[in-house]
Amino acid sequence: MSVLASHILVVDDSPEDRLAYRRWLQADVDGGEFVISEASSGVEGLRLFSEVKPDCVLLDFQLPDLSGIEFLDRLDQEFELSECSVIMLTGHGNEKVAVQALKNGADDYLIKANEGGPLCKAVHSGLEKLRLRRQVNFQSAEVARLTAERIQLIADLREKADALTLANERKDEFLATLAHELRNPLAPIRNSLQILRMSGSSGESSAHIYEMMDRQVDHMVRLVDDLLEISRITRGKIELRKERIELADLIRNAVETSKPLVDAAKHQLTVDLPPESLPLHVDGVRIAQVFANLINNAAKYTESGGRISITALRNGDEVAVSVIDNGVGIPSEMIPRVFDLFTQVDRHLGRAQGGLGIGLALVRQLIEMHGGSVEARSEGPRRGSEFVVRLPLASAPGDGSTEVVGESRSEVTAPRRVLVVDDNRDSAVTMAMLLGLMGAETNVAYDGRSALEVLDLFRPAVVLLDIGMEGMDGCEVARRIRQRTEYQDLILVAVTGWGQPEDRRRTQAAGFNHHLVKPVNADALRALMISLQSANT
DSSP states (O other): OOOTTEEEEEEOSOHHHHHHHHHHHHHOTTSOOEEEEEESSHHHHHHHHHHHOOSEEEEESBOSSSBHHHHHHHHHHHSOGGGSEEEEEESSOOHHHHHHHHHTTOSEEEEOOSSSHHHHHHHHHHHHHHHHHHHHHHHHHHHHTTOHHHHHHHHHHHHHHHHHHHHHHHHHHHHHHHHHHHHHHHHHHHHHHHHHHHTTOOSHHHHHHHHHHHHHHHHHHHHHHHHHTHHHHHHTOOOOOEEEEEHHHHHHHHHHHHHHHHHHTTOEEEEEOOSSOOEEEEEHHHHHHHHHHHHHHHHHTSOTTOEEEEEEEEETTEEEEEEEEOSSOOOGGGGGGTTSTTOOOOOOOSSOOOOOSOHHHHHHHHHHHTTOEEEEEOSSTTSOEEEEEEEEOOOSOOOOOOOOOOOOTTOOOSOSEEEEEOSSHHHHHHHHHHHHHTTOEEEEESSHHHHHHHHHHHOOSEEEEESSOSSSOHHHHHHHHHTSGGGTTOEEEEEESOOSHHHHHHHHHHTOSEEEESSOOHHHHHHHHHHHHHHHO
16 A cells, blocks of 8 residues: 555654654655654644644653653543554553553554664555554444444444454564563473483483483473464464374373373373384374363363273274263264364353363364374263274385484583573573583673673683563663673574564664574584584684
8 A cells, every 4th residue: 555645743752753754764665655744852742743644653751751652642541542543652662551542542663673674674564554444443433324333333343353452462472471481491391301311320210211202392392482482373274293103192291291180180091002113203292282182172071980991993094083972961962073173162061161271173184184083972961972093004114113312421512611591590591501511601690781791701603692571671681781882792592482473673773693482492502502512713
């Protein structure tokens, strides 16, 4: 859409930022013509707003006299906020502020960047929303001349549309925050696991524990990634990492994952598999996730002390795996919908069941992506359920060999001195221990100010810096380090639970050389340290 002579009001106390916005908008060939007014304070911005009645306001969150939220409140009290589009801008990402800004009437919320693409795109989107709002308002006024009943109907529809839009925004914010919070406890778990492995503990039982912990951490990481990429689920774009694996191994992994839930409900779980080999060419984590979801469903919807059975039967070139319970069953009218996304089946238990309603939808999509099928069966309420998964068997194996890369505790791979900065003490200490086993001399700081103090005393070659610290965050620490000429060549590595493209652009703009996502994989860390060591030799 091209909007001619749209009036943009820039409210920002930074002359440099105001100049950048003006240049970007004037250089935007798709934007038509813009009339741009500028204000350096909130009060001045409110005065200009009343004079020019802008179509779009670019609003800095940190103003010398008013916050962006206060500015929005004043706009809402003194003018018609819906008659313009407001884009909140800030130098620091803060999800709580973003939620509050959107709740108070902003159309968008952006982190300030060094290039104008995102800003111009947000302006176009905001003007298009404004055009649509004005069109709706005009149509509403026309309808108002007909009947009061129609006016109320349109108001209700608009309220529901706004609620759906806000709910979708909340979903994305929730998923990003949840994924970040889940990554934090995973980081010290993975670090500790690698430390135990590299420190030389041995024995068959220890090896089994290491394998199990490693598999479960990897499983959790993959599930966290699914939360961030839930849009891929609905479009069937989950990446598969296929390998040749025995059905029995997949069932064992799934049972291991579901065992705490099954045991807590005191269910009896039986597994009956044919003695013959049943190889599959599948993504092992995903298919184990499928069976774990089905076992968890059976455990959740079966009264305490129930029975769950897993059986498999070969039928030509495919295998059929059934998960059967004697639980509450499925009403016949719900069976065709049970695999739909966000469907919650009323099991008539008289108590609420948890879950987001994506488990069975994910099961179906994952199975279909592997060339298989899944169906639900039930004779009705209180008569149990059966879920049957059919998968094609793998063809004759090729080489089948798997290379196992061992870890050498004596290998010196890290640069000589590494400073680890993280306000999660467990994560910081275990990361330092892991780097120590790689041959580095390490030091630890637990906040940004301490890191800057330790920097001059320790003189590291590399700094691993957490981003989401209280007080001075990692990006601010990085910017302060880069302001000092003696640290221009210091290697800065961002370590964070945020791993989206915009997060990587943000750390790069702050001066980081590399970006690692928690929980950091030991192989990825070792590879980075080797590359840094090679660059220094």
